[in-house]
Amino acid sequence: MLQSTLFKKIELCELKKIVIFGVGLIGGSVALALKKADASVQIVGMGRSQQSLQTALDLGVIDVASLDIATALKDADIVLISAPVAQTTSILSAIKPHLNSNTVVTDAGSTKGDVLVCAKQILGNQFSQFVGGHPIAGAEKSGVTAAMADLFVGKNVVLTPSPETSAQALACVNSLWKTCGAKVSQMSAETHDGIFASVSHLPHLLAFALVEDIASRPNASELFSFAASGFRDFTRIAGSHPEMWRDISLANKNALLNELTAYQAELSILKKLIENEDSHGLEALFERASVARNAWAKSKS
């Protein structure tokens, strides 16, 4: 495997200072995990909201709340961008003038193709220092008050190095997430975006579409009054953050359009089975799906 080879060649990066842009659930949990692993790591928080940085300081999640990028980036080993993805461009632009050649930059966004394009454009000849990343972890709550040191333990983190990414930078980010307890894997940004279009982005869109479909009807309140536990679970992800899902939908546009087309074709097959009253075909489809779903759930438990 690539990562074990890398670890043979390159010594594990020594992490003395990390700068975290956006100290919310993800950034805050990375900070807590690093502190737990090594109390001497200096953690600098940066963010738009003075108040949430103060909360992060008060909670002991970060050591310093910085307002000056030049000072923050001095001697930084890693910069982690875990702010809302719409801010990635402006954060990279703000970092660029102060970025040392030995500072690694990584992110935690849900889409990777768009981030790599943006990082290449902004970081230019320092693009080799950038490693796209996506921790597959979340919680019902958001914000730094929800952060926890073990959020990433046993969870997947996908890194999406490009051919230009330096092996040193990749090894550092790998080491960062391993320290947080995560299972790290690597793939191209395109493969990543295709996988998450199908198992995450598509279900979110389907849930939003169902609620929109029902909520826009004249008898919506009657319909909702009879919705029960199946509806509750199916639509939980439709309660997600609208701005975040707008950004993901646009960032992963092509893969998501392909997914929606494939799904509509699947629904047309289902419709045809019902129209034809194809009892065997329907039962076989439901059987395949329920076996696959229950086997998956068992494998994850």
Added chain:
Amino acid sequence: MLQSTLFKKIELCELKKIVIFGVGLIGGSVALALKKADASVQIVGMGRSQQSLQTALDLGVIDVASLDIATALKDADIVLISAPVAQTTSILSAIKPHLNSNTVVTDAGSTKGDVLVCAKQILGNQFSQFVGGHPIAGAEKSGVTAAMADLFVGKNVVLTPSPETSAQALACVNSLWKTCGAKVSQMSAETHDGIFASVSHLPHLLAFALVEDIASRPNASELFSFAASGFRDFTRIAGSHPEMWRDISLANKNALLNELTAYQAELSILKKLIENEDSHGLEALFERASVARNAWAKSKS
């Protein structure tokens, strides 16, 4: 409201003997709720499986496990059909020759239009004694061992009387479910089937379709390995019983085809918004859906 008027006209049915066809989660829970309310009610269990009837007897859920329909139906106040819906026709046919004029028959199936057609055809001039019913309650587990006296407390039960249904029969079934602690409402079978097509049957089909879509791809195992908690909740109902959902899909064919068509139109709107990179339109749709979903969840909690 119809039901309170009825209760003024007709004395609450005195329930001395009930015959339950299919003593599983639903039938067993009705039995336990009735016993809790009045220990003197005689509960007769009927079913295909000798073993599950013996379990029901051993657990004290039923008083008698009957093999003879004529004996079971003698002096019965109510017959509750809570067996898998595919058995409804044969159960009604078996009951008919032994059905007294003062015995009420009801069911617990998820679709009502088909059951009413079938009951009218089989019961003929005794169709007025039949009341279609649908308790909106379930649990992760099925079978009599999962039955509990409070399964229906605070849950919706929908009754679907037809113009031919006798007021006495309707009042009896109303009383049965009120005794179980349920909130009883009434509507036409057509209205019922339309409502449940949208808030229950459609989401089930969408979840089955997503899992089938993913499971049938060459890289299914890779895709499943990155599926996380959002996928878990969204697809929980895709783990449901294939035979049951085959029957529901066919029984509620027309309403379900309408729902699938409306949903495909909703997906086409969403695709168009993404294709056009309509940032405002996307966020507005996600915002409406997330507000509606979270308001609904709050109202149910």
